[in-house]
Amino acid sequence: MGEFDLIETYFRWDNDSDPTGDKNGVVTGIGDDAAVLQLEPNQQLVTSIDTLISGVHFPENTPAEAVGHKALAVNLSDLAAMGAKAKWFTLALTLPGTDHAWLKAFSSGLKKLANETSVSLVGGDTTRGPLAISIQVMGTVENNLSLLRSGAKPDDKIFVTGTPGDAAVGLASIQGDLASEGVEFASEDKAICEARLNYPTPRLEESEVIKQYATSCIDVSDGLLQDLGHILKKSQVSAVINPSEFPLSDSLKKLPKDKAIQYALNGGDDYELLFTVPSYKCEAFMQAVSEKLTTHITMIGEVISQPKSEKQEIGVILDPNGMNLRGNGYNHFNDDIRDENSRD
Amino acid sequence: MGEFDLIETYFRWDNDSDPTGDKNGVVTGIGDDAAVLQLEPNQQLVTSIDTLISGVHFPENTPAEAVGHKALAVNLSDLAAMGAKAKWFTLALTLPGTDHAWLKAFSSGLKKLANETSVSLVGGDTTRGPLAISIQVMGTVENNLSLLRSGAKPDDKIFVTGTPGDAAVGLASIQGDLASEGVEFASEDKAICEARLNYPTPRLEESEVIKQYATSCIDVSDGLLQDLGHILKKSQVSAVINPSEFPLSDSLKKLPKDKAIQYALNGGDDYELLFTVPSYKCEAFMQAVSEKLTTHITMIGEVISQPKSEKQEIGVILDPNGMNLRGNGYNHFNDDIRDENSRD
Numbered sequence: 001m002g003e004f005d006l007i008e009t010y011f012r013w014d015n016d017s018d019p020t021g022d023k024n025g026v027v028t029g030i031g032d033d034a035a036v037l038q039l040e041p042n043q044q045l046v047t048s049i050d051t052l053i054s055g056v057h058f059p060e061n062t063p064a065e066a067v068g069h070k071a072l073a074v075n076l077s078d079l080a081a082m083g084a085k086a087k088w089f090t091l092a093l094t095l096p097g098t099d100h101a102w103l104k105a106f107s108s109g110l111k112k113l114a115n116e117t118s119v120s121l122v123g124g125d126t127t128r129g130p131l132a133i134s135i136q137v138m139g140t141v142e143n144n145l146s147l148l149r150s151g152a153k154p155d156d157k158i159f160v161t162g163t164p165g166d167a168a169v170g171l172a173s174i175q176g177d178l179a180s181e182g183v184e185f186a187s188e189d190k191a192i193c194e195a196r197l198n199y200p201t202p203r204l205e206e207s208e209v210i211k212q213y214a215t216s217c218i219d220v221s222d223g224l225l226q227d228l229g230h231i232l233k234k235s236q237v238s239a240v241i242n243p244s245e246f247p248l249s250d251s252l253k254k255l256p257k258d259k260a261i262q263y264a265l266n267g268g269d270d271y272e273l274l275f276t277v278p279s280y281k282c283e284a285f286m287q288a289v290s291e292k293l294t295t296h297i298t299m300i301g302e303v304i305s306q307p308k309s310e311k312q313e314i315g316v317i318l319d320p321n322g323m324n325l326r327g328n329g330y331n332h333f334n335d336d337i338r339d340e341n342s343r344d
Numbered sequence: 345m346g347e348f349d350l351i352e353t354y355f356r357w358d359n360d361s362d363p364t365g366d367k368n369g370v371v372t373g374i375g376d377d378a379a380v381l382q383l384e385p386n387q388q389l390v391t392s393i394d395t396l397i398s399g400v401h402f403p404e405n406t407p408a409e410a411v412g413h414k415a416l417a418v419n420l421s422d423l424a425a426m427g428a429k430a431k432w433f434t435l436a437l438t439l440p441g442t443d444h445a446w447l448k449a450f451s452s453g454l455k456k457l458a459n460e461t462s463v464s465l466v467g468g469d470t471t472r473g474p475l476a477i478s479i480q481v482m483g484t485v486e487n488n489l490s491l492l493r494s495g496a497k498p499d500d501k502i503f504v505t506g507t508p509g510d511a512a513v514g515l516a517s518i519q520g521d522l523a524s525e526g527v528e529f530a531s532e533d534k535a536i537c538e539a540r541l542n543y544p545t546p547r548l549e550e551s552e553v554i555k556q557y558a559t560s561c562i563d564v565s566d567g568l569l570q571d572l573g574h575i576l577k578k579s580q581v582s583a584v585i586n587p588s589e590f591p592l593s594d595s596l597k598k599l600p601k602d603k604a605i606q607y608a609l610n611g612g613d614d615y616e617l618l619f620t621v622p623s624y625k626c627e628a629f630m631q632a633v634s635e636k637l638t639t640h641i642t643m644i645g646e647v648i649s650q651p652k653s654e655k656q657e658i659g660v661i662l663d664p665n666g667m668n669l670r671g672n673g674y675n676h677f678n679d680d681i682r683d684e685n686s687r688d
Contacts, residue, residue, distance in 0.1 A: 027388055028492060031578070033425035033562060034392035034481075036490045039383055044371055047466070048378035049480060051436040053473035081377035090393040092436070092478040122391070125478075129397040134436040134469075134478035136393060137378075146380045148372060218377060234375070 006098065007124050010107040011091065024120045025087060035122035037088055043140040046084035050075050054131040058198070059174050064102045066198035067133065068109030074221065075137040076117055076202035077271040081219040083147035083211030084139035086204055089114070090123035092134040117204055147207075147275070151215040152235035156276035156303040161203050161295050163249035164224050165260060168267020170197030183259070189251035200271040209292050210275055213285040217275035223266045227274055232303075235276075241301030276303055350442065351468050354451040355435065368464045369431055379466035381432055387484040390428035394419050398475040402542070403518050408446045410542035411477065412453030418565065419481040420461055420546035421615040425563040427491035427555030428483035430548055433458070434467035436478040461548055491551075491619070495559040496579035500620035500647040505547050505639050507593035508568050509604065512611020514541030527603070533595035544615040553636050554619055557629040561619035567610045571618055576647075585645030620647055 012030055028036040039045060052071045054060050062070075072089065079086045091110075095103075114121060119137070169185075170193035172178050178185050203219070210217060216235055218227045232239055243261045252260040277285050282299070289297050356374055372380040383389060396415045398404050406414075416433065423430045435454075439447075458465060463481070513529075514537035516522045522529050547563070554561065560579055562571045576583055587605045596604040621629050626643070633641050 027488070028490065032493050033422040034390045034428065034483075034490075036426070036485065037389040037391065038487075039389060041385070045381040045383060045389060045482070046378045047381065047434065047480075047482070049434040049436045049467055049478070050469050051438060051471050051478065053438060053471050056472055078377040082380070084378065090391065090480060092393045092395040092480075094395060094397060094476060123393055125394050127395050127397050127400060129400055129476060130474045132438060132473060132476055134393070134395065136391075136434060136436075136480040138389070138391070139378075141380065143382075144371070146372065146378075149376050 006103070006126050010103050011121055011124050024118065026120050026122055029120065029122050030124060035088070035090070037122065037138070039140055042143050044143055044146065045138060046079055046082050046141050046146060047136060047138045048075055048078035048082075049134060049136040050078070051132060051134040059171070062198060063109075064105035065109035068106040068111075069113050069199050070109075071133040071135050072110055072113050072119075072137075073200045073202045074271060075135045076113075076119070076204060077200070077219040077221070077273075079137055079139040080203045080207035081147065081217050081273060082139075082141065083145065083207055083214075083217065084141040086117055086119045086137060086139040086202075088120050088122045088138045090125075090136045091121060092125045092127075094127050094129040094132040096129070096131055113202075117202065145211070147211050147214055147217040148234070149216055149218050149231045150234040152231050152237050152276040152303050153215055153278065154237055154303050154305045155279050156215055157279060157282050157299050158228070158239060158241060158274070158276055158301040158303060159297055159299050160220070160224065160247065160272055160274045161206050161297050162201075162270065162272040163247045163252065163264075163296065164220055164270045164272050165252050165264030165267045166193045166196035166249050167200065167269035167271075168197075168223075168263045169252060169255070170194040171267075171269065172263075181259075183255060185251075185254065189254060192249070192251050197269055200269065202271060203273045203295070206273060206293055206295050206297070209285075209288050210273060212288070213277045213281045214275040215278060217273055220270045220272045220274050221268055223268045224270075224272075224274060225265045231274070231276065235303075236306055237303050238306055239301055239303050245298070246300060247296060247298040350447070350470050354447050355465060355468050368462065370464050370466055373464065373466050374468055379432070379434070381466065381482070383484055386487050388487055388490065389482060390423055390426050390485050390490060391480060391482045392419055392422035392426075393478060393480040394422065395476060395478040403515070406542060407453075408449035409453035412450040412455075413457050413543050414453075415477040415479050416454055416457050416463075416481075417544045417546045418615060419479045420457075420463070420548060421544070421563040421565070421617075423481055423483040424547045424551035425491065425561050425617060426483075426485065427489065427551055427558075427561065428485040429552075430461055430463045430481060430483040430546075432464050432466045432482045434469075434480045435465060436469045436471075438471045438473040438476040440473070440475055457546075461546065489555070491555050491558055491561040493560055493562050493575045493578040496575050496581050496620040496647050497559055497622065498581055498647050498649045499623050500559055501623060501626050501643050502572070502583060502585060502618070502620055502645040502647060503641055503643050504564070504568065504591065504616055504618045505550050505641050506545075506614065506616040507591045507596065507608075507640065508564055508614045508616050509596050509608030509611045510537045510540035510593050511544065511613035511615075512541075512567075512607045513596060513599070514538040515611075515613065516607075527599060529595075529598065533598060536593070536595050541613055544613065546615060547617045547639070550617060550637055550639050550641070553629075553632050554617060556632070557621045557625045558619040559622060561617055564614045564616045564618050565612055567612045568614075568618060569609045575618070575620065579647075580650050582648050582650055583645055584648055589642070590644060591640055591642040 025038040173190045369382040517534045
């Protein structure tokens with residue numbers, strides 16, 4: 001089966017697009033040298049690309065359907081973090097061979113999430129090589145209303161969606177790390193955490209509400225502390241967070257508390273939104289959340305001014321008792337994560 | 345060196361973009377969850393993604409600078425084939441490790457072509473794994489003026505830019521195939537053909553002229569015959585081409601003529617534009633070419649009606665003597681190219 005047939009068989013979900021129509025803004029979809037897409041007036045294009053490599057971004061035995069879901073979800077999460085509406089994506093798929101069962105399941109996971117989030121696949125490329133999936137998502141935002149990392153101000157409150165740490169516990173469960181650390185964990189809780197790892201939820205719906213109140217936003221992909229660090233650095237501020245009020249899932253509450261909090265602070269792959277809201281808007285924001293969303297959203301700390309002392313780095317994160325919780329999330333080019341985490 | 349540092353060191357070529365500015369339409373570039381890009385009014389977005397894998401899309405010993413050039417060039421070529429103006433690109437880079445000499449040279453090849461073609465790198469992703477480069481390019485076209493594969497009409501003339509076949513001869517030279525076939529080829533000609541393979545020229549400038557006259561267009565990536573087949577299938581027409589009038593480079597003219605023409609017809613990786621122009625516009629088109637371009641552009645055949653007989657397939661390509669020259673170019677998922685080429 002050739003490249004063209006692969007795309008036709010597994011990734012052409014719609015009929016040929018009508019050049020005069022406007023199906024989700026797709027003027028010309030898959031099947032020409034490039035896709036042609038129509039933005040609405042007064043909108044800007046928002047775009048991001050992420051690659052998933054087998055054995056690096058997901059365990060090698062991850063079900064193909066989950067790989068399809070996750071490859072799109074992590075990219076949609078970037079659009080959610082920008083306050084953008086997701087519209088289109090392209091797929092560059094590198095496959096070691098033509099495994100039809102794998103392709104069918106992968107395509108099915110991808111298609112299900114694409115349909116749920118109303119995004120259209122507008123271009124594809126398949127090549128032979130070690131399994132890798134690059135997806136570029138494109139969305140739109142009203143002119144100059146994108147949510148950047150750089151807008152956090154002192155006295156803003158810091159919020160996070162969902163319950164970070166679940167995905168990292170899921171990975172630890174799959175890799176046998178929980179067992180080797182002597183942690184007992186019920187199979188039901190393992191299944192819940194592994195599902196959070198394999199089927200992350202892009203917070204697009206939440207983003208629609210958050211963007212109306214937030215001053216800055218990022219999605220938690222590398223670990224909450226590390227990603228909060230990006231906001232702080234870009235915004236030239238520091239922050240205080242209170243781990244004792246941290247949102248933990250029912251599953252994580254069954255772990256020793258210090259271990260659960262370490263997972264919540266440093267674990268990657270959650271794809272929750274981490275954002276700041278000015279103090280005076282917090283009441284209205286929480287009211288809007290309770291009216292429009294079912295997702296748990298928790299205030300975890302506040303932004304403070306950049307420390308005056310030049311010796312102190314921007315973005316050092318302290319808990320109210322002064323214990324330094326600074327740490328690094330997962331860094332793809334850094335093998336010494338454990339050492340770095342314990343260096344303070 | 346972490347992922348963030350890699351991007352900072354090798355792929356952040358501009359200063360932080362000014363959110364209120366409009367540098368090439370880049371509102372927010374590298375450094376946030378996604379890029380924010382501004383299209384001009386009455387323009388559509390044109391986008392394409394292509395992945396290059398070491399050992400599949402370029403020989404493993406290809407200089408890193410050439411890899412950087414080619415990865416961007418093949419994508420820009422897709423925009424040229426659509427009649428689009430290239431504006432932005434994102435890069436998903438998978439590296440086996442952090443080889444600074446390689447990264448410096450790769451980045452340099454990429455940057456040089458990006459500067460020459462005025463396209464901005466707006467997003468990046470680096471991951472660890474076997475060497476692979478996915479680039480997604482984005483450009484703009486005036487509303488509904490993109491050049492599709494589907495517009496060819498009977499009596500249109502078929503044209504091609506440059507001298508197809510050079511890149512395939514360059515590959516044959518590198519792989520030792522020329523020598524093993526007993527073909528003598530001067531080292532100067534080898535160097536010329538290898539340069540065409542490693543440093544293809546995206547025909548963006550030519551596209552600006554062609555788009556004003558052409559009814560259909562494609563770039564020659566998989567081989568001229570195979571790519572012409574895509575135009576014919578999409579346009580529901582057939583074609584007659586005359587290989588004896590085929591444009592051959594001075595280097596290819598030194599090969600036995602039948603061999604040179606086989607390379608020109610079936611060799612991939614040229615990234616020349618193949619397009620159709622209505623007969624009545626040909627004179628004006630050639631006039632415009634001679635005034636505005638230095639690139640060789642040759643008429644190689646004409647479009648004819650779809651055969652009436654249902655037994656004949658659409659898009660069968662005949663030379664004027666009735667010899668069937670149908671063949672397939674390179675197909676990444678097909679190991680039986682030789683068999684397919686000879687099945688007629």
